[in-house]
Amino acid sequence: MTPTASLVRQAQDLQGRIRQAEGVGLASTTLETLPAFAGCLPGGALRTGAAYSVSGSTHLAMALLAGPSAAGAWCGVAGVPTFGAEAAAATGVDLSRTILVPDLGDQWTAVLAALIDVLAVIVVRPPLPVAGADAARLGARLRQRGATLVCLGEWPRSEAQLAVTDSDWLGLGAGHGHLLARRVTVTASSRAGGGRRVQLWLPGPDQRVRAVGADDSGRYGGRQHHGGGELHRSKAS
Template identity: 45%
Template sequence: MLAALRTLVPGGALRRGGVLAVGDRVRPCGDAPSYLALALAAGASAGGAWCGVVGLPAFGIAAASGMGADLGRFLMLDEPGERWAEAVGVLAGAVDLVLVRPPRRPGGEQVRRIGARLRRTARQRGAVLVVAGDWPGADLRLRLTETAWSGLGDGTGHLAGRRVTIAADGRGAAGRERTALLWLPAADGAVREWVAETDAPMLPADGGDQRFGVSAQIRDGGEVVQLWSA
C-alpha cells in the first residue's frame, strides 16, 4: 500500500481474500473510480502486485501514474456487461488485486462465488477485491467524510490539491474506526499525509487570499456573476 494509507488498514497491508468497499463523494465521471480506489491499486502495483480492473472504462491512467502506479502491471476489461462477476472470478485467479465497479448491487450468489475465488487455497494464491461502491459483507469500508480543494482564490488560480479526511471501519480486526488526513491528490498528483499544524495550504498563482473550495466567475448577459462552492 501507499505509505499514507497504511494506518487505515489493520497490519498496514491488504490481505488476500479480503474485500474493501470504497466510497468517495467526488465523482467527476460516472465511469471513473474515486481517487481513493485509484490510490489502493496504485500502491499495490508499485509494490510489485498485478492488478485487474473491471467495469471502469474511464480508469484514470494519468492519475494512477501520478500516484506511483506501475501501469505495466494492469490488466483492464472496460465493459464486461452482465458478465462482470465472471470476469472478476477469472482475474482473481490470475492477479493479486481486482478493482471493480459493479453495474448494480451484487446478489448473494455472486458474492459467494467471488469470495471463494478470492480466498487462498492449496490451488490458488488468493487476491484482494477493491470495490468502487458498496459490497455486502465487505471486510473493510473506506469513505471520505470531509473534502476541500485548494489552489483557487477569489475567482483566480487553478485546482492544485485536495485535502481529505478518510474514515475506515469494518468487521473483526477492522471493526475499530480509524481516520487519516491526507492530500489526495497533492499538487504533484501523489498521495501524502496532511499535517494541519505544519502543512501550509497551496496558494493561487497570484498570491491571493487563502481559501479552500471552488470559485469562478461567469458572464451572464454582460454581468459578472461570482460563484463559490466550498
C-alpha cells in the same frame, strides 16, 4: 417462536460463525500499500484474500492500487470506463502492468472470477448491486487465489469500508489559480468493528498520496477559497 423460525435463526447463526472463521485467514498476508493507509486499514495494509469497499472517490481506489502496482504486482480495473489513466500513473500505478476491462458485460461475475485468478489487486465497479451469494463465491475465490478486491461501491461483508467524507481542494480561487492539491478525510470502518478517521493528501501538491502531517497545517491550512491564496503566498516566499 415457531420451530421453522428457530431453525432459520440457528442456520443464520451458524453461517455467521462460519464467516467469522473465514475472516481469520491464517494464510492471509499483507501487500505493499502506500504508507498513507497505515492509519486507516485494518492491519495497516491491504490483505490478500480480502475485499474492500471504497465510496466517494475513484482516486482513493487508485491510491490503494498504487502500492502493490509499484511493487510489481499485476493489477486490474474492471467496470470503470471512466478510469483516468493519467491520474493513476501520477499516483504510482504502473500502467504497463494494469489491465482495464471497461465493460464487464452481462456475465460480470464470470469475468471478475477470471481476473481474480491471475491479478493481484482488482478495482471493480459492479454493474449491479452485489448479491450475497455472488460475494461469498467470489470471496472464496479471492482467498483461494490470494487476490485483493477493491470495490467502488458496496461489497457485502468487506474487510473494511473506506469513504471520503470531507474533501477540501486547494489552489482554486474565485476566477484564478488552478486545482493543486486536496485534503480529504477518509472514514474507515472495519468488519471487526471500530471506525477510524484519517486526513490524507489526495493528491498532495507533489502528486503523491500521503497522510497529512503536523507540518502541513501551517503551510496549507484553511479552507480552499482562501487556502489557495495562502498556497500561492507560500510558493512565492
